[in-house]
Amino acid sequence: MNVGVIGAGTIGAGLVRRLVTTTFVSEVTWVNRTLEKKVEPEIIDLQQGLAFSPSCRRVIGRPADSRGAEALRRADIVVLTAGRGVRPGGTRGDLLVENARVVEGYVRLLADYPGVLVVVTNPVDMMARTAARARGVPRQRTIGLGTIVETARLRASLASRVSPVRAAREVWAYAVGTHDDLFVPVPIDHLGPGGTEQGISLQIMIESARTEVIEAARRVKASGGDGTLFPIIEGIVSVIDAVVHDTRTILTVSVHDPATDDDLFYSVPCRIGRDGAGERIVPDMPSVHDGLDRCRERLRSDIETLRAQAVP
Amino acid sequence: MNVGVIGAGTIGAGLVRRLVTTTFVSEVTWVNRTLEKKVEPEIIDLQQGLAFSPSCRRVIGRPADSRGAEALRRADIVVLTAGRGVRPGGTRGDLLVENARVVEGYVRLLADYPGVLVVVTNPVDMMARTAARARGVPRQRTIGLGTIVETARLRASLASRVSPVRAAREVWAYAVGTHDDLFVPVPIDHLGPGGTEQGISLQIMIESARTEVIEAARRVKASGGDGTLFPIIEGIVSVIDAVVHDTRTILTVSVHDPATDDDLFYSVPCRIGRDGAGERIVPDMPSVHDGLDRCRERLRSDIETLRAQAVP
């Protein structure tokens, strides 16, 4: 499989490096504004180790012009990571207008690319919407990474709270909504119908895990590291795997809500396959309905901000 | 499987990150002199994504004291990456005395650890020897990463030279000897008995690939990147896989030459399994014999250097 990656920041570069170790990626097409600084040195390093790669035969770098566009046309899926990251002390919202223009530029480059586009650029729900509206293909072919990271963090947090502790992959829960503090945790009561374990009620545990998830990114930053990386990259790999193998796995990614007339994108559990987003599975719970209402409100206010700046 | 990793430089940290994506590592025990700067932020990031890990349930960080020693005792294999890296303009040889002391310190920490120790610290052949002599277990339980990287680069280089080009994993060749410019390329004539392809003799192709391999690390550095990383990490993963699953795969790693009375370590194709280094398979070719003679000479001169500094 040929995977296209746009952008060479920490996430773009980390993703390319990770793709080469999978068992299904045979080629990586890496596009960035400039190649000299990051893309070329990385590719040289990767090429020298391809004898160890299970399936990859080459990694190519292309500039963000017609050469990049032509190379991406052969990709089975494209991941957009370009755009500015959150500045110290800033929020994802600060990036809204600036990154919307970056996203639009790359969508023009992709032109009539018919495959699935995974948007990672923040603020991700709005950027997925911007990309989807600018593309000439059905909305479902554009997917934002959404709350897949919050879902992973929620599971990790719950895993450390149950007794006995278990591996995060043995705890099932979803975070839905927008990729910010408005996300809504949805427990899957694996603790038994009592909903309690050792006297702690599930609801309290979930609330407390929710707070921990909100703190998580801050903890990573505060710890002096490069910011959240691992859950994002593995989340992207999960989406790629679901799309190229058409597994129709249920993932909490940012997808088009067809019930909205303003093309809102936000995360609900959704079946992901070759055509992109399939059935949306919205949990029928009051807390979810209320939480999603707040998310949609936030998104509509962002749309106003974009409009005020003449970004469609 | 519990894999112990000592050191938190680019290679140590990259290795920990990679191990979490394998299908067989259930726990990583990460030991470093300090935990605050690199180990703890990395672990926080990794933990938040463990829901995506196929087999890993936790990554723990421990300081390089009795707590680290105790944690490493439970590891199925330990990889030593600590030590200073090559300085700009310097060579691996410059690190000889300084890193020998680092290695000795960690071997004391490991005490009577009975498992396989993989040494990555440079100059790797000498460091594997130092570690092996300081440990109280059979020499074969210590393996240096050796020329596994040169082998990968040689295969990549040859793959790009044959016609039609092929994937590096479809070209078979070995680099033997020491992990420096004295390594010897051993062709496995996959071009057919004629030994030529499109008029280029195999010997010329190999010589030219040899030069390219020597230039490879320089190209990576010159390109402005972080230095060679991918082939090293994937090489380590190959060794770990061979040891913990007892596959007895043939790898060109730095192993003890029992025919030398001064405990030389250098790379030859060697069967790697649970007990560490098994049968050494030395190609019976004049170019290999001559090349290995030069490697052994170099190593003996390094031994003199160490002795002059009272390092055993």
Add this chain to the structure above:
Amino acid sequence: MNVGVIGAGTIGAGLVRRLVTTTFVSEVTWVNRTLEKKVEPEIIDLQQGLAFSPSCRRVIGRPADSRGAEALRRADIVVLTAGRGVRPGGTRGDLLVENARVVEGYVRLLADYPGVLVVVTNPVDMMARTAARARGVPRQRTIGLGTIVETARLRASLASRVSPVRAAREVWAYAVGTHDDLFVPVPIDHLGPGGTEQGISLQIMIESARTEVIEAARRVKASGGDGTLFPIIEGIVSVIDAVVHDTRTILTVSVHDPATDDDLFYSVPCRIGRDGAGERIVPDMPSVHDGLDRCRERLRSDIETLRAQAVP
């Protein structure tokens, strides 16, 4: 990893064939009373395709005598599949006395083998108990396959009943108790706190899935096939993976209940790792307590039957 397999019936032979396709088994040691009829032809076929195997380098066959015993001593884990299968129209209980003697014979052959023994022979809970008592190692080193198959069937059944249907691996539930009609389904309410979906209450859905699971083996037989095979073999592979990689995955296998003074073995969710059975995680639900009481009663009656036949 060296996996020992005892028995060459449909399950033993199917297991050996499957192990060769994994990424972690490097050697299979296959022991059977006779080698000519099944073991040798199978090994010839497998050997001719080992070039395709990711990690296996050989499959060896040994008779059930001192040669087999010696070979099994090198195995990292042993799976016991020998014994008579259920006769048409018969039940697993009919095999109790006969297979207990088979199991005892093989445990004598294994002598002081210290590793984990996975018992697949039916009736599996009783056979795990018989094996564990005859071995000279802690009870936790013996694991019966238990209701791992009922758990798989329960998940498959529920997956087809929810709306929209999902993949069985995206539905979480456990079957606990004995490997017969007394097993107890434990829902993990993935349908949301309401416990209903499309008007069907979870309890009704679970009851109906329970019936379907009981019918499942019958359906397989009635369909004219070879009987249940795939869920059993994949269940065994899951247990082997958890043990050799020490993943401590939670599986519903038949393990020793230390609270009983007559060494009962039956399935509860249990953490499986290198030492065999770890923490048992018994769901604190009335339906589970009642169901397990009935299972223990059945097992005690089987113990009486064995005693009456002078089987310990």
Add this chain to the structure above:
Amino acid sequence: MNVGVIGAGTIGAGLVRRLVTTTFVSEVTWVNRTLEKKVEPEIIDLQQGLAFSPSCRRVIGRPADSRGAEALRRADIVVLTAGRGVRPGGTRGDLLVENARVVEGYVRLLADYPGVLVVVTNPVDMMARTAARARGVPRQRTIGLGTIVETARLRASLASRVSPVRAAREVWAYAVGTHDDLFVPVPIDHLGPGGTEQGISLQIMIESARTEVIEAARRVKASGGDGTLFPIIEGIVSVIDAVVHDTRTILTVSVHDPATDDDLFYSVPCRIGRDGAGERIVPDMPSVHDGLDRCRERLRSDIETLRAQAVP
């Protein structure tokens, strides 16, 4: 990925069972003349274990009529295993006319299916040719399994003859030509330029391995087993993996020789990817040229036989 399998003999059924354990097959579409006897019981067994499958969400069975045709249209690749097997004492050639009609029937069913068709039906080189000519797509979209099995056997045989013995996957050689006794072994001299090991010349070793490969199928049969199965199934999985992931791996499969005006199909190392057969890499050795001449002669005589029976 959706893999279509036609036929429910030992190979068809074994293939379906194996596909469910891969990490990339999400759906299997199984077509056979009758479903009751084999397909349905197998599917019931497989479905009950799908909770263990890494990526498969369903296996569906369809009859060999318009329903089968419609289901196969959604497959990413189709494998044709239908047709009569070699009778005891018979040869693959005996099946020529009979199986050509079976193949033609299924090609009509596939109609304008645009994807890659892998032909396993024997005599495989002629059946690949028959299928390719009957299909309305470029010849390269049809691939016969060819000598992939002889290649595996040759590597296994050589692996047991070198000293020290090694794993079959660590020995590189190809068998080219037709899938019968006329195949030609092509050594890749992994023994070093001397071409000898322990006094045995490579040429003698290869000749002797060649004989062993010819005997191999006979040994399997004579041993009382079901005939060759494992190398065939793993060979098919390799081809599927190469096609659906577009790895362009070099495999010795039966492909169209564009230099012949009668559409001959036989095996040479060939790059396999999404479009089917890519570059053919014919070893430029006298023994190969002579051997392939004999193979082409045999195929032309088979074409005469078919013509005499009015099969195109």
